[in-house]
Amino acid sequence: MLRMSRWGMVGCLTLEWLALGVWVGGGIVLIGAVIPAVFNTFGGQDSGGLFLTKAFEGYHRFMIGALAILWAALWYRWWSGNPAVGVGRGEMMVLAGMVVITGIIIVWLHPSAASLQAQAFAAHEEAAKKAAFEALFRMLKPIRWIYMVDLVLGILLIGIKANRSLYRDGALS
Numbered sequence: 001m002l003r004m005s006r007w008g009m010v011g012c013l014t015l016e017w018l019a020l021g022v023w024v025g026g027g028i029v030l031i032g033a034v035i036p037a038v039f040n041t042f043g044g045q046d047s048g049g050l051f052l053t054k055a056f057e058g059y060h061r062f063m064i065g066a067l068a069i070l071w072a073a074l075w076y077r078w079w080s081g082n083p084a085v086g087v088g089r090g091e092m093m094v095l096a097g098m099v100v101i102t103g104i105i106i107v108w109l110h111p112s113a114a115s116l117q118a119q120a121f122a123a124h125e126e127a128a129k130k131a132a133f134e135a136l137f138r139m140l141k142p143i144r145w146i147y148m149v150d151l152v153l154g155i156l157l158i159g160i161k162a163n164r165s166l167y168r169d170g171a172l173s
Helices: 005-039 045-080 089-121 126-166
Strands: none
Touching: 005 126, 045 089, 045 126, 089 126
């Protein structure tokens, strides 16, 4: 027996796609538009860097919300027992990877980078300021790649869902 209503599942899937849209769209907008615009518009590293720190902190809240929605939707689809919206192992693994990477970013990497940024801004001596910015930029390089991996995982999850819907609808057999 299936334990779901049609509208409950429509709502679930809609929220799931919306969460993935926020995840992927937010990542693309931040990486592709906001970062270049900030460094090509703002007066210096201090104001531009502070703005980006706050922008990414806001995006982190959206990431947490998106992950909560994705996990709740995954649970609801699994609980429904409907094979048309079944939960695959690959989907679970990608979502788990997104959670792990996001946790590393939010709990460890971003606070460390923000601390280095604060040290760089607080330094008055030119040599100390330069050393602090070099340490910050060394840390930002791997963080940028980790965000890219997280973005790719979101895109991969969209692909998994699109593939499942094509086979479910009989478009590809």
